[in-house]
Amino acid sequence: MRGQVGFLGLLFLCSLLFFSGCKSAAEVRRPKPSSDIAEVSSEQKKAELLKRLERRFEDPDAQFQLGQLYHADGLWSQAQWRYNQALSFEPAHRDSQAALVKLHLDSGDAAKSKLSADIYMNQVCGSAKESLRLGLAFQKQELDDYALACYRQALNLAPNSAKVHRQIGYYYLSKNDKERAKDYLTRSFQLNPNQPEVAGELGRLGIAVRIPRKQQLENSKKLDRIVEQSEKK
Numbered sequence: 001m002r003g004q005v006g007f008l009g010l011l012f013l014c015s016l017l018f019f020s021g022c023k024s025a026a027e028v029r030r031p032k033p034s035s036d037i038a039e040v041s042s043e044q045k046k047a048e049l050l051k052r053l054e055r056r057f058e059d060p061d062a063q064f065q066l067g068q069l070y071h072a073d074g075l076w077s078q079a080q081w082r083y084n085q086a087l088s089f090e091p092a093h094r095d096s097q098a099a100l101v102k103l104h105l106d107s108g109d110a111a112k113s114k115l116s117a118d119i120y121m122n123q124v125c126g127s128a129k130e131s132l133r134l135g136l137a138f139q140k141q142e143l144d145d146y147a148l149a150c151y152r153q154a155l156n157l158a159p160n161s162a163k164v165h166r167q168i169g170y171y172y173l174s175k176n177d178k179e180r181a182k183d184y185l186t187r188s189f190q191l192n193p194n195q196p197e198v199a200g201e202l203g204r205l206g207i208a209v210r211i212p213r214k215q216q217l218e219n220s221k222k223l224d225r226i227v228e229q230s231e232k233k
Contacts, residue, residue: 042069060090067099076107092130094120098137101146117146121153128158132167139171147171162192169201178205 049066053059067082080103086096097120104113117138124130135150151171154164169184182205189198189209199209 042072045069058089060086060093060096063089064093064096064099067096071099071103071106076103079103094130094133094137095140097134098141098143098146101138102141102143105143117143121146121150124150125153126157128154128161128164131157132164136167139174144175160191162188162195165191166195166198169198173201181205182207 046066046069049062049069052062053066056062063082063086067079067086070079070082080100083096083100083103086093087100090096097116101113101117101120104110104116120134121131124134131150131154135147135154138144138147138150148171151164151168154161155168158164165184165188169181169188172178172181172184182202185198185202185205186207189195189202193209193211196211199211202209
């Protein structure tokens with residue numbers, strides 16, 4: 001009897017050790033918290049960008065991207081230095097300009113942020129294309145007031161630009177302002193009917209449009225060329 005009891009006790013002890021070991025293995029395999037993963041990912045990206053800059057230090061996009069990572073970590077001076085490096089290699093690097101405006105705002109210097117935005121917007125005040133590019137950069141940084149101001153500036157410079165109307169339409173669409181989005185996208189399509197993606201957005205907004213046939217578009221292009229040639233004479 002004692003032998004049987006001893007055997008059962010030994011079996012119970014072995015079972016306890018087995019399940020304890022399984023639990024420890026499960027804990028080891030448990031994935032890291034998402035914050036740890038994000039931190040590792042950020043550090044990996046920094047390392048990759050630093051290697052990229054070792055090969056070509058004058059890469060404005062790499063400088064900007066590295067600045068964005070420092071910016072997200074709240075390392076203001078390091079982020080600012082990277083943005084300035086990007087601008088030293090490409091003075092019209094709109095993403096870095098918009099990022100500097102956001103950096104000053106995030107670091108608590110609203111006056112410097114506004115001054116920087118005014119300077120950059122003034123630099124592009126004569127170009128619809130560059131105003132649009134700066135507006136897109138501001139929108140990426142979630143600086144909506146400045147983005148919209150740039151889009152308005154572009155529209156004043158090129159009131160018949162399908163591209164400008166389209167971007168403003170997309171801007172309002174991203175803000176779920178469907179009525180204004182309809183207005184600008186409709187006008188964009190009227191100016192250039194060869195925009196399937198705009199036609200698709202208008203369809204989702206409940207506006208039926210018809211994409212012209214290829215021959216109609218070719219005729220329209222020929223007419224444009226005739227007008228351009230007559231203006232040169």
